Amino acid sequence: MPSAESQEPIIGIDLGTTHSLVAVCDGAGPRVLEGPSGERLLPSVIRYSQGLVSAVGSDARRRAAEFPRDTILSAKRWMGRSFAEAQALGSGFEFGIVEGPRGLAALHAGGATVLPQEVAALILAELRSWAERSLGRSVRKAVVTVPAYFDDGQRQATRDAARLAGLEAVRLVPEPTAAALAYGLGRRAQGETIAVYDFGGGTFDVSVLEVTPDDGSGTGAMFRVLATSGDTQLGGDDIDRMVFERLLGEAGLGSSNLAGAGLAPAARQALRDFAESTKIALSSKESAAVDVDLGGGVRLTRSVARSELEEIARPFVERTLELCRRALQDAGSPHLDRVVLVGGSTRMPMVRHEVARLFGVEPYTALDPDLVVALGAAVQGALLGGVRRDALLLDVIPLSLGIETVGGAVAKLLMRNSSIPAQAREMFSTSVDNQTAVRLHVVQGEREMAADCRSLARFELRNLPPMPAGIPQVEVDFTVDANGVLQVRAAERRSGQRASVQVVPTYGLTTEEVDRMERESLTHAREDMRRHRIVDLAVNAALDVKWIGDALERVREGLDAAVVDSVDQELHRVRGFIALTKTAPESVDANAFHQAKESLDRASVPVHEAAIAASLRAEQSRPQAVQSAQQESGGHTPRSDS
Numbered sequence: 001m002p003s004a005e006s007q008e009p010i011i012g013i014d015l016g017t018t019h020s021l022v023a024v025c026d027g028a029g030p031r032v033l034e035g036p037s038g039e040r041l042l043p044s045v046i047r048y049s050q051g052l053v054s055a056v057g058s059d060a061r062r063r064a065a066e067f068p069r070d071t072i073l074s075a076k077r078w079m080g081r082s083f084a085e086a087q088a089l090g091s092g093f094e095f096g097i098v099e100g101p102r103g104l105a106a107l108h109a110g111g112a113t114v115l116p117q118e119v120a121a122l123i124l125a126e127l128r129s130w131a132e133r134s135l136g137r138s139v140r141k142a143v144v145t146v147p148a149y150f151d152d153g154q155r156q157a158t159r160d161a162a163r164l165a166g167l168e169a170v171r172l173v174p175e176p177t178a179a180a181l182a183y184g185l186g187r188r189a190q191g192e193t194i195a196v197y198d199f200g201g202g203t204f205d206v207s208v209l210e211v212t213p214d215d216g217s218g219t220g221a222m223f224r225v226l227a228t229s230g231d232t233q234l235g236g237d238d239i240d241r242m243v244f245e246r247l248l249g250e251a252g253l254g255s256s257n258l259a260g261a262g263l264a265p266a267a268r269q270a271l272r273d274f275a276e277s278t279k280i281a282l283s284s285k286e287s288a289a290v291d292v293d294l295g296g297g298v299r300l301t302r303s304v305a306r307s308e309l310e311e312i313a314r315p316f317v318e319r320t321l322e323l324c325r326r327a328l329q330d331a332g333s334p335h336l337d338r339v340v341l342v343g344g345s346t347r348m349p350m351v352r353h354e355v356a357r358l359f360g361v362e363p364y365t366a367l368d369p370d371l372v373v374a375l376g377a378a379v380q381g382a383l384l385g386g387v388r389r390d391a392l393l394l395d396v397i398p399l400s401l402g403i404e405t406v407g408g409a410v411a412k413l414l415m416r417n418s419s420i421p422a423q424a425r426e427m428f429s430t431s432v433d434n435q436t437a438v439r440l441h442v443v444q445g446e447r448e449m450a451a452d453c454r455s456l457a458r459f460e461l462r463n464l465p466p467m468p469a470g471i472p473q474v475e476v477d478f479t480v481d482a483n484g485v486l487q488v489r490a491a492e493r494r495s496g497q498r499a500s501v502q503v504v505p506t507y508g509l510t511t512e513e514v515d516r517m518e519r520e521s522l523t524h525a526r527e528d529m530r531r532h533r534i535v536d537l538a539v540n541a542a543l544d545v546k547w548i549g550d551a552l553e554r555v556r557e558g559l560d561a562a563v564v565d566s567v568d569q570e571l572h573r574v575r576g577f578i579a580l581t582k583t584a585p586e587s588v589d590a591n592a593f594h595q596a597k598e599s600l601d602r603a604s605v606p607v608h609e610a611a612i613a614a615s616l617r618a619e620q621s622r623p624q625a626v627q628s629a630q631q632e633s634g635g636h637t638p639r640s641d642s
């Protein structure tokens with residue numbers, strides 16, 4: 001019998017309104033397959049000229065404005081719809097909608113009249129060729145995703161599209177079900193009720209699903225759609241349009257103004273692109289600069305704050321929340337266990353925050369919201385094809401989880417083989433005075449140095465008030481839930497600042513890799529321990545050297561010359577070890593370093609005493625100094641910036 005791996009793969013395809021993707025799932029779990037130039041998203045756009053296909057994907061997308069009547073966009077909206085329905089929907093594009101066979105809606109562009117499934121077939125065929133190229137074998141079977149609300153006609157049109165592309169659609173999976181599968185929902189013993197919130201560019205969908213776990217009879221987990229709701233004319237594009245309008249108005253070129261109508265098409269397009277890129281930038285920054293030359297001596301320069309964007313976006317986000325409330329009600333107001341986020345617009349912090357508030361649970365964001373549907377389709381393909389990766393689906397953490405500390409060592413918070421769910425918490429601090437940001441690097445593995453582990457995520461805790469090194473209290477919390485999703489939260493206690501990140505640590509991890517990492521940790525155990533010890537010594541010694549050096553400068557005058565001499569010498573020796581740790585760590589003798597540090601501590605006792613006496617005198621004579629306003633960024637205990 002052939003092994004599952006040697007069988008023909010069943011790929012997973014997210015056939016999207018604006019973008020489509022292809023993924024595959026093997027022993028390492030699901031991954032998105034790339035096109036010939038490394039791209040992962042294929043624009044669902046086709047251009048025709050003289051009745052023939054002249055461009056597919058990104059080329060057709062890029063030049064859509066140039067060939068408005070020849071380019072078909074968003075064909076999915078008309079899949080399996082009657083001409084009458086399509087007329088009622090309207091196109092919103094320049095290509096034509098005409099009556100096709102059996103009263104179906106057909107599309108007319110560049111001299112061609114085609115059914116929407118023929119357009120979809122071209123997209124599917126392109127993705128099939130991406131998959132064959134990257135897998136190096138022929139592909140004939142696929143799991144294709146469809147919106148949860150697709151009716152029989154729309155589903156049949158999707159199957160036809162696959163057949164035309166030379167693919168057998170072995171199963172059509174609702175998009176929200178695919179998103180749930182990507183997170184491994186339905187693998188655990190208990191049933192769950194989940195919501196999938198999908199906020200894309202042009203459409204919004206929300207679904208409430210009931211997940212019944214696999215009962216071991218081999219039928220797999222069951223996903224039942226309890227309710228769906230949405231709006232096919234609501235998305236990130238609406239937010240872009242409002243930002244565009246506002247910028248245009250500010251340049252004195254509002255749409256009510258004659259000059260606005262006269263704005264050159266290229267300048268209009270540039271401003272439109274700016275509106276979107278500003279919105280995207282504001283998902284990770286508090287403010288973004290706009291600087292566009294609109295031609296005719298008009299230049300728009302200003303900065304946009306996140307709060308301003310949020311004010312613009314609020315009505316659209318409110319509308320999605322309203323639709324969510326409706327779906328919840330239709331589903332019988334169940335208790336929700338999880339919320340999964342899908343679609344590019346869910347990267348907006350405001351959306352995440354509002355969704356968390358409405359549903360009362362922290363949403364899943366660990367997987368890229370653009371890729372999650374395709375990843376889930378690939379998981380379904382693997383289940384149907386008998387590909388198994390049980391070894392990593394056990395109820396334990398396969399490799400230890402931790403964060404990188406200053407000097408590159410790893411502080412492990414959750415140990416390998418801990419059973420899940422699992423939680424751990426540890427306190428960290430800064431290593432540089434007045435540090436206002438802390439970088440956190442989440443790693444996985446058994447080695448002692450972060451460079452030898454697998455990097456899972458990086459994030460920053462920002463806006464810390466300046467404090468001396470060691471004073472901030474950064475609480476880092478690791479939680480792995482029953483589905484294996486890791487959430488890392490960092491909070492600074494005094495200021496209340498917080499930040500968090502989510503990842504699925506087993507993504508891209510094979511059993512072979514887990515075995516290799518375990519083996520390597522054994523062979524390197526001695527050397528790793530030594531490295532870790534040296535790094536810890538260097539970090540502590542650096543704090544001592546700084547403190548003693550500063551104190552010595554303050555009290556040098558009042559001390560015995562012999563004492564000053566010996567402290568200077570010891571400082572010099574310890575600084576030498578610290579420098580060597582950075583340049584040639586393998587040549588550091590840990591015991592000698594340790595002794596040098598102890599000897600510095602002993603020699604500096606008179607310095608400590610004199611410094612304490614001096615500070616007592618100073619306190620009596622003048623008010624306490626205020627905190628220096630100077631801010632410095634640099635190393636800190638969780639991770640140095642260097």
Ligand code: ADP
Nearest residue numbers: 018019200201202236237280283343344345347
């Ligand atoms: P669709 O499913 O409709 O094809 P996508 O899921 O690809 O759409 O989402 C596209 C939308 O996501 C666009 O409006 C885009 O501007 C928006 N988007 C992408 N990245 C971000 C981001 N970082 N912040 C805010 N919006 C984003």
Ligand code: MG
Nearest residue numbers: 016017200343
């Ligand atoms: Mg989408």
